[in-house]
Amino acid sequence: MGAPLALVDCNNFYASCERLFQPALRGRPVIVLSNNDGCVIARSNEAKALGIAMGEPWHLIKEKYWREDLVVRSSNYTLYGDLSARVMQILKDFTPDLEIYSIDEAFLSLEGFERRLDAHARHMRATVLQWTGIPVSVGIAPTKTLAKVANRTAKKDPVSGGICALLTEAEQTAALSRLEFTDLWGVAGRLATRLADIGIVTPLHLRDADPRFIRERFSVVLQRTVLELQGTPCIPLDQVSPDRKSVMASRSFGQPVLTMEELRQAVGTHTARAAEKMRRQQLATTGVVVFLHTNRFRPDLPQYSPSRLIRLPVASADTARILQASLRALGDIYRPGFRYVKAGVLFPELVPEASVQGDLWTEADAPARKELMAAMDALNHRFGRGTLAFGGSAKEAAWHLRRDHASAPYTTDWRHLVRVGGPSR
DNA sequence: TCTGGGGTCCTAGGACCC
């Protein structure tokens, strides 16, 4: 068993942020809505108590709640981003071994604090609250999946004081027995239905399942969940966030859009936004996908959800060059007569901007390919001929390896595969 | 009339290539 991990999660984050600058909202039900005020994306405890569900379309429920004391806010992501950064900075002062998992969550290694976990967690929680006003919950356990369980338990249990540690099997069993099945990290509706077919309907059933059976019947992803529930860490703490593999910008229109001119405008803005986001991370794209959607909630209307990928001759981070490709893609897929409600732009395969110099990046890629070929030969030699049928896609090679060798860690990076699967070099 | 946005991984089928 490794050192204990903590998952620190801000309570009802967006709703808490909104409350921060308006203390009058304390004790009142508060919800935050998504873009275009479409769906409910955050709820204070009081709003949850009213029965408002996550993701509920606002227009369907506003009639029902207008007479309640409900406070409704449009989302303000700049504010949430700023507050998130402040919370994370405070957590970093408690341990340098920290992975920012999302805008409102971080995993922390508690190595070295084993003998005073509780006091340490209480101190963290109090400091974040005092300095930012944001309440957080802390879950402590030997694996990330169990830390998620602990965090949820801390939130649910009023006497926990916002902190829950699940270090012994008895504590873990007790916590798991109080959880809904789909409360588990990685188990949502569809998977729960499929698991129910074979009699697995509670968190404890899943923990006590045979990981190898789960992998054969389901996937390596779910197998990791089982192992982690059993206390075996499978998902390491990622302190350095890896480069994004793709970047997307998309928006729903307020009303249906019919003309090419309106779509060109939208695709233009999305391209510019995505390109900015990409440049901020010092990446460049090898292509651009443009996609459109008609209204899927109106099956009575004609449906059309096309997408088109245009490859760039050379990876680029230049908005003008990418825009040219975007508009060409849009021209390919646009069909008049449909009522479009959403448009988006996706840069699907990003490379470091520094590797792009004129058209040299494809050249620079050649030695890497050669190394990859050699690595695959080595893997085939070790595991038997044909283990990896490899042409050019590291993604597919990784998939083969995971399928055929349960022991291979979950990765799509072939360099990693070489280290874990190949002969020592 | 009004149903989010941004990610990751996986699967399947068809076009195309040698």
Added chain:
DNA sequence: TCTGGGGTCCTAGGACCC
């Protein structure tokens, strides 16, 4: 009675996460 096979890339869609 038989219709090649192995491979890549693309489109489309499903599942999960926050």
